[in-house]
Amino acid sequence: MNTLVDDLKDENGIIKDADYVRAIVHHPSLKSEIWIPFSQSTEMSGDAILKEVQKVQQSNEDFKMEDGQTTIDLLHVEMPMGSGGGSVKNLHTDKEAFRKGKKSIVSIVNDEDHMCLSRAIVVTIVHANKPEKESEEWNKEWKHIRQSKNYKLQTERAKALCDQAGVSSEHGCGPAEWEKFQKVLMPNYRLKIYQQNAVAKTLKFDVLYK
Template identity: 30%
Template sequence: MEKFVIAKDFVRKVRRFNLTGRTLEFKIKPIPGGAESVSWIRDAINQVIAKGIEGLHPEDQVAFSFCCKQFSRGEGWLKFRAARDVTYDDVWKVISDIYQSNSSGLNTETFCLGVTSVKMPAGRGKGRNYNSYNEECAKRSGIISINNKDNMCLPRVLVVAIAFATKDPEYNKIRKDTGKIQRDKAIELTKNAAVTIPAAGCGIPELQQFQRHLTCFKIVVYKYGTKGRDVIFKGTEEEAPSLNLLYHEGHYNVVTSLTSAFLCRDYCETCHIPYDHKERHRCGGTCPGCRQAPACSLATNVTCDNCKRSFRGQTCYNNHLQSLCQKIRRCEECFKVVQSDRKHTCGEIYCKICRKHAPADHLCYMQPDVGKPKAEDLLFCFYDLETRQEKQLEGGARLHEPNLCFQTVL
């Protein structure tokens, strides 16, 4: 039971921090008959402190004020301190000292306790572009949101993902659930897979049952907020078209584009890593020749007459013709793979300190900064403003108004 009432709740300017603060004024309820007065008041003050710092961060500032009609020497104060440092003992000590100084006892009918809190600014990096999971999924072109009110979320996303993977002519109808076609296909899939949908929705056991039924597909469930690095479920290691799903707080959505969903240029489905530069990503699932996934099997060695690189068979060779042959080549003298549009000299590397190509064993030093303008070409302007502060603004601040300016140019 609350042993206090909030008499006032208002916002005011706190000049010490030049920020807006919130002030709550509390009155302690009358002590009921038969209750021990000191314990009642202690509990009430503890409740007031808890209410006053409710919702504050540890670094936010809190101050207390104490007033009573019986105080002949004015109000009492407990200066601003961090919310984490506020203790009952400090507040009770100030109250005890005030009443001892005024030679009176605490009267709950006239005693008022004020709590002023100021939320301090704190930078924690760039904010999110989206306020919620549903908002982000709705905005992303590579994610299809499933808007259902039943517990058929998983079979619904599976039928949409299957329609997308197989390029079903009725894909748009299934995605939009036109004429309840999405629901009907989800019920049919559940029946064929012999899956019983729990009241709370589907989890890992149901995913395993659906995977055993959908032998021609591979179900992959990604955890939201990890950019594809955290995989909750991966149905099989065999090569098959993937049904990519996104999970967050009891809801599944369909992922039609991993690069769009995870904000990257490329995504490796073997090691589950997003990346922006294909030439910098190496893993066992990517072919070193054509840089396609999965890796090409070792067959006959085929050499390209144009870029001089070797490939793992005819398929690997054909894959590289589509995107790599004009971009990278192998030097016939030093056998180093380089980009075709850049000048190459055997034995040289690009030094990031010198910002030029140099021998691999060269010694270099920190280079002078040539980006700043020369001092002799600069114009310096110095000025001094004399101001007055006669106009008062809202909140107690005063406006600086210049009335005299001194300036010189060099």
């Protein structure tokens, strides 16, 4: 198993030591995939995968990893990341044009800091707590956290979330920070992160973290 994982990491030589990877194990008998936590590529090994697999095997006798039906995907996240980026053309348009065309998308503005993820999380939390009945109080909070001058409320809550999770607000976030945010969000919220597939012919988002 260790040799197999090393071969996957070495394929095309695109995974660097500082990059993060996670493994996803698939098998027909599994109700859902086994997601191995993100770790730096130097720490991802066959032993780490087998440890998580064995936990599932103890409660699922139908899952036989060695029966030839198991597949393993490695999800690769190149570092550094999380500090924004330039305009990327895709699907005959760009991200800004796509965002403006979708009224359901909230744009996160962080020109003066690196808290784009924590900002997105605190905005999403407000939306997740939208009451079933019309609420003037919630409407004000929802508008304020998205549109207030200098994004004061959003900044305060994003910084507080970073402090609570032990995440620095002075640099971009990677998988290690995602895990820290998830720990403080549980059990009420589940963090999911997607990345637009830049080579797909149709609009497609790949799961980076869930």
